[in-house]
Amino acid sequence: MTDDGIRRTKTGIPLPGPDRPSRPDWALDETNLHKSMDAVPLFMNSLPEDADENPLIQALQDLAYDGTPEEVAENFKNQGNDCFKQGKKFYKDALLFYTNGLEVFCKDDKLNETLYVNRAACNLHFGNYRMVLTDCAHALKLNQKNVKALFRSAKALYALEMYKEAIDCCEHALNADPDNQAVKDEQAKIQAEFDRKEKIRLEKELREQKIREKKMMIEKALEKRKIRTAATPGFKPDHPHEIQLDQDLDQLTIPTFFLYPEHNESDLIQAFNEQDVIGEQLAEIFYEPAPWDPEHKYRPETVQTYFETEDNGGNIGLMKAGLNVKFLTVLQHSKHVLRDGIARFIVVPKEDSQWKKDWLAKYGK
Missing domain, CATH: 1.25.40.10 (Tetratricopeptide repeat domain)
Known part of the structure; x- marks a missing residue:
């Protein structure tokens, strides 16, 4: 304690006390140093709104x-x-x-x-x-x-x-x-x-070229057989299977759905060969009863197979396909349309029933 009553360090610096603030007014706030420094013109990161009226700031800018x-x-x-x-x-x-x-x-x-x-x-x-x-x-x-x-x-x-x-x-x-x-x-x-990247690009180009060539060969094969085709705008198949051409045998295989509207069920044949007959395919499908056909009512000899027809005006009809009919014969029918690269057959029981009458009525039969 000195004569003036203020506690000081050995070097004479006043120590904080009840009548003296712990830091002078001009000292930077050590708890928020960046904000405090930003208020000092020399250390400012951005100019305040009154920069034009601040002579110190103007002097520092002029100095730069x-x-x-x-x-x-x-x-x-x-x-x-x-x-x-x-x-x-x-x-x-x-x-x-x-x-x-x-x-x-x-x-x-x-x-x-x-x-x-x-x-x-x-x-x-x-x-x-x-x-x-x-x-x-x-x-x-x-x-x-x-x-x-x-x-x-x-x-x-x-x-x-x-x-x-x-x-x-x-x-x-x-x-x-x-x-x-x-x-x-x-x-x-x-x-x-x-x-x-060049290797990837060339490999991609080669794949795309092969796909184009394959597509062209299939189109030529369909055209050669006079098979009518059509594409539904925006259609995306829910399976990965496509029409294939065996160049050595010159035979097409086509993904084909067999539909059972009475039970709202279906089977997808991934590659139905154009030279196979419908009855042989049905025999494979119904070799064992389907889970939805516990009474084994659906057998080649007890069902009728149809395919939809489409005339030039877009009118839809129905035509029977016998067991001994070759798949290619159906594909080449003048009113058959291979739509979206998928063939479709509709299979119903031969026996008459109210459901069958109502179903046939939808096609005007």
Whole structure:
């Protein structure tokens, strides 16, 4: 305790007490340091609304632009470099400094070249690849052998999957600096990715070509047999099976539904050969009673098989198909339409019933 009644440290600094605040009014708030520093003009991240009326802020702004354009641009470049060296958290500040340097429009081409290349490095980090290419293009206009501009252009082009252009940039960079290992590594990476994507592309093209060729052969086979076809707009099959052509035997197999409307059931034959007869297929289907036919009423000899017909006016009819009728005969019928690449047969009991009468009535029979 000193003579003035205030407790002090050994060096004479007053200690907090009941009549003395623990911190002076001018001290920064240590619990919210960033906010406190933002209130100090020298450390402000953004200008307040009354910046135009604040002489201290105006003086600091004027100080930043004090000197020749070249000196001002050099100063902004150095500040940008300092921020960039501090790490990714400060890249945004570095980008702003480089932009300020370019907006001075100094006449030092070498300095402007550096500012463009450095700003490109920031934009590369933020994924602004088009801006990277723009900045590097400006730098290359000033110096077409700027290896950093070519290198960063290659990185941006790689990110945009413009592999040929990226490889070209690497080649130009290596022409200027043949021993640059970073460029060599980048070129190798880009080339490997380009080769991988090119392989995938060629394999896809080959698959698509084979699909087109197969489709054309099937279309020709259907046309040769005079089988009428139609496609329903927007139709998507709920199975993966398609019409197939055995080129050696010159025979078609077609996915075919056997429908049982009385029980709202069906069977899908994945590949019904055009040369098979309907009765043989029914014999395979009804070899054992279906779960929905415990009384075994559905057998080749106790059912009738129909297929729908369609005339040129779109009118739907019904026609019987005997057990000994070949599948191809049905397909070639003048009123049969192979719609959406799927054949359909309707199977009902031979015996008369009220359900059958009502069902036939729908077709005008």
